Amino acid sequence: MYSIKRLLIGRPLKSTALGEQKLNKTKALAILSSDALSSVAYGPEQILIVLVAVGVTAFWYSVPIAIGVLVLLTALILSYRQIIYAYPHGGGAYVVSKENLGVWPGLISGGSLLVDYVLTVAVSVSAGTDAITSAFPSLHEHTVLIAIAFVLFTTVLNLRGVTESASILAYPVYLFVLALFILIGVGIYDIATGAVPPDLHASIGTPVAGISLFLLLKAFASGSSALTGVEAISNAILNFKSPAPANASRTLLMMGALLAVLFSGIVFLAYYYGISPRTEVTVVSQIAEQTFGRHFMYFFIQGTTALILILAANTGYSAFPLLAVNLANDKFIPRIFTVRGDRLGYSNGIITLGFLSIVLIVAFQGNTEHLIPLYAVGVFIPFTMSQTGMMVKWIRQKPKGWIFKLVVNSIGALISFTVTIMFFITKFEQVWSVIVFLPTIIYVFHRIKKHYEAVGKQLRLTTCEPAMPIEGNVFILPVAGITHVVETSINYAQSLSAQQIIAVYIPFEREDETAFEEKWNKFHPDVRLVTLHSPYRTIIQPLMKFIDTVERKANESNYQVTVIIPQFIPKKGWHNILHNQTSLMIRARLLYRKNVIVTTVPYHLKK
Structure with a gap:
C-alpha cells in the first residue's frame, strides 16, 4: 500500500518546502478561475432553457439579461477585491459574515460554501462529461462512470500538491480561453461579413407574447449560475505567493475580465445564430459546429471545453480544504481537516471532497441541469451574506471612501438576494433540500463546537477534578491457555512491581476447568488463577462481571485496575482472518470503562 501511495501522490515533502507550494498569478488564475470560466459553457444555456418556454422569439431577451449578469459580476468582483484586502488571511464569505454579522450567519455562509464546493466538483465533472458525450453520443450511457473516473483522477492530482496540480491544469485552462476567443472572434467576423444570415434570430425589441417580469x-x-466560483480566490489567499493580497486581487480582476468577455461573446453568438437548447447537445457545441463545421476546430473547442469543465472541479479542491481549515480552527468541524498530508496539502479535506462529489454524481446520475440550481443557490447565499457583512463593516468603521464601497456592496447584496429568492420561487422542487441540509449542517457545527468546548474544559488542569491518589495496582490477565504470549504478559506485569496479578480463565466445560487449574499450578503457582465457568459459551459477559467486581473493591482502597490482554501477532496480515479476535472484542468493551486501564502485550510470531 505504501508503494502504491508513493506512485500515486509522490514522495513526502518537508515542512520547510511549504513556500515552494505557493502559486504565482499565472498558475493561480488557472487553478482558481477554472470554475468561474468554465461556467461560460453552461451559464448562457441556462438562460435559453428558461426563455424557450415562450418561444424562440424571446431569445433576444438573453442580451439584456446578460448585461444584468455583467452588472452583478462587476459588483461581486469589486466586493471580493475589498474582502481580499480587508481579510488577507482568507476565509472569504465565512470570515466576513462571522465577524460582521455574527457566528450563526457565518456558519450559514460556511456551511453553504462547503456544500457548494462539493457541488462544484459534481457539476463541473458532469458538465465536462456532457461535452464529451455531445461529441461522441455513443458514450452517453456511460456518463456516470466517466464522471466518477474524472473525480478520482482530479482527487489524486490534488493530493500530489497545489503547485504540481496547477502546473498540469494551467495548459487546458488557457487552451480553453484561447479556443473560445477564436470561436467568438471567427463568429463575430462571420456576422460582420454577412456569412451568417440575419434571419436566424428575432430583432432586439420584437414583441413576445407570454413574456413576463417573473x-x-x-x-x-439561471444565467447568474455563470458567476459561481467568483468567491474562490478570496477563500484561497494563503495559496498565493507574497504579497498574497496584491497577487490575489490582480488575479481576481483578470478572472472577472476574462469571464465578462467570454460570457458576453457566447450569449451574443447564441442569440445571433438562433441557437436553441437541446438535451444531448450543448449550446457551445452547436455554436462551434455552426461556425466551423464538424472539423478540427470543432473538436478542439469541444475537447478544451470538456477539459476545463472537468478540471474546473479543481477550484473546489483548492478552496474547500482552506475553508475547512478555518472552520476547524474555530472548532466547528473535526480537527483532522487542519492536518497537512505528505505533500503539504490538506489531504483530509481533498479526500472528503472527492468522496462526497462521487456520492452526488451517483445520486443525480450526472444530470447537470438538476445539479446547477442547487449549486447556484449554495453560492448565492454566501454572496448575499458576504455583501451584507461588508455593508455592516463600512457603516461601523467609515474608512476613507466608504460611501462608494457601501454602494457597491449594497448593489451586490440586493441583486444576490434577488437571485437567491428567484431560485427558491422558480426551482423550489430542485432546491428545497437547501432548507433541510443547511439547518442540519449548522446544528452539526454547533454540536461539534460544544463537544470541543466540553473536552477542553474537562482536560484543563485549572478546571478538571483532581486525580485520585493510587495506592497500588491490581492486574487482571485473561488467559486462554498456557503459552509464550501468556508467559510474556506475566513477566511484563511482574516487571511493574504489581501487588496483585489475577489470571482469569473462562472454560465452557467443567472438565476443562479442572484440567486447566492443574496445569496452571505447575506453570505459575505464584500467580492467582480465577476460573469462571461459562455455560452459555461466552467469554465477554463473565469477564466483564468479574472486572466490575474487582473494580468496585479496588476503588474502595484507591487501587487501580489494569487489564493486560495477551495477543499474538501473525507474521502476515492475512493470517489474522484465521484466528478468533477475542482480544479485540475485549478491548472494545473495556475502552469506555471509566476506571479501568487496558494494556496489550503483543507477541510476534516468526512464521
Missing part, C-alpha cells in the same frame, strides 16, 4: 427574473437567476 420569467425574465427566472432567466436572470
Whole structure:
C-alpha cells in the first residue's frame, strides 16, 4: 500500500518546502478561475432553457439579461477585491459574515460554501462529461462512470500538491480561453461579413407574447449560475505567493475580465445564430459546429471545453480544504481537516471532497441541469451574506471612501438576494433540500463546537477534578491457555512491581476447568488463577462481571485496575482472518470503562 501511495501522490515533502507550494498569478488564475470560466459553457444555456418556454422569439431577451449578469459580476468582483484586502488571511464569505454579522450567519455562509464546493466538483465533472458525450453520443450511457473516473483522477492530482496540480491544469485552462476567443472572434467576423444570415434570430425589441417580469427574473437567476466560483480566490489567499493580497486581487480582476468577455461573446453568438437548447447537445457545441463545421476546430473547442469543465472541479479542491481549515480552527468541524498530508496539502479535506462529489454524481446520475440550481443557490447565499457583512463593516468603521464601497456592496447584496429568492420561487422542487441540509449542517457545527468546548474544559488542569491518589495496582490477565504470549504478559506485569496479578480463565466445560487449574499450578503457582465457568459459551459477559467486581473493591482502597490482554501477532496480515479476535472484542468493551486501564502485550510470531 505504501508503494502504491508513493506512485500515486509522490514522495513526502518537508515542512520547510511549504513556500515552494505557493502559486504565482499565472498558475493561480488557472487553478482558481477554472470554475468561474468554465461556467461560460453552461451559464448562457441556462438562460435559453428558461426563455424557450415562450418561444424562440424571446431569445433576444438573453442580451439584456446578460448585461444584468455583467452588472452583478462587476459588483461581486469589486466586493471580493475589498474582502481580499480587508481579510488577507482568507476565509472569504465565512470570515466576513462571522465577524460582521455574527457566528450563526457565518456558519450559514460556511456551511453553504462547503456544500457548494462539493457541488462544484459534481457539476463541473458532469458538465465536462456532457461535452464529451455531445461529441461522441455513443458514450452517453456511460456518463456516470466517466464522471466518477474524472473525480478520482482530479482527487489524486490534488493530493500530489497545489503547485504540481496547477502546473498540469494551467495548459487546458488557457487552451480553453484561447479556443473560445477564436470561436467568438471567427463568429463575430462571420456576422460582420454577412456569412451568417440575419434571419436566424428575432430583432432586439420584437414583441413576445407570454413574456413576463417573473420569467425574465427566472432567466436572470439561471444565467447568474455563470458567476459561481467568483468567491474562490478570496477563500484561497494563503495559496498565493507574497504579497498574497496584491497577487490575489490582480488575479481576481483578470478572472472577472476574462469571464465578462467570454460570457458576453457566447450569449451574443447564441442569440445571433438562433441557437436553441437541446438535451444531448450543448449550446457551445452547436455554436462551434455552426461556425466551423464538424472539423478540427470543432473538436478542439469541444475537447478544451470538456477539459476545463472537468478540471474546473479543481477550484473546489483548492478552496474547500482552506475553508475547512478555518472552520476547524474555530472548532466547528473535526480537527483532522487542519492536518497537512505528505505533500503539504490538506489531504483530509481533498479526500472528503472527492468522496462526497462521487456520492452526488451517483445520486443525480450526472444530470447537470438538476445539479446547477442547487449549486447556484449554495453560492448565492454566501454572496448575499458576504455583501451584507461588508455593508455592516463600512457603516461601523467609515474608512476613507466608504460611501462608494457601501454602494457597491449594497448593489451586490440586493441583486444576490434577488437571485437567491428567484431560485427558491422558480426551482423550489430542485432546491428545497437547501432548507433541510443547511439547518442540519449548522446544528452539526454547533454540536461539534460544544463537544470541543466540553473536552477542553474537562482536560484543563485549572478546571478538571483532581486525580485520585493510587495506592497500588491490581492486574487482571485473561488467559486462554498456557503459552509464550501468556508467559510474556506475566513477566511484563511482574516487571511493574504489581501487588496483585489475577489470571482469569473462562472454560465452557467443567472438565476443562479442572484440567486447566492443574496445569496452571505447575506453570505459575505464584500467580492467582480465577476460573469462571461459562455455560452459555461466552467469554465477554463473565469477564466483564468479574472486572466490575474487582473494580468496585479496588476503588474502595484507591487501587487501580489494569487489564493486560495477551495477543499474538501473525507474521502476515492475512493470517489474522484465521484466528478468533477475542482480544479485540475485549478491548472494545473495556475502552469506555471509566476506571479501568487496558494494556496489550503483543507477541510476534516468526512464521
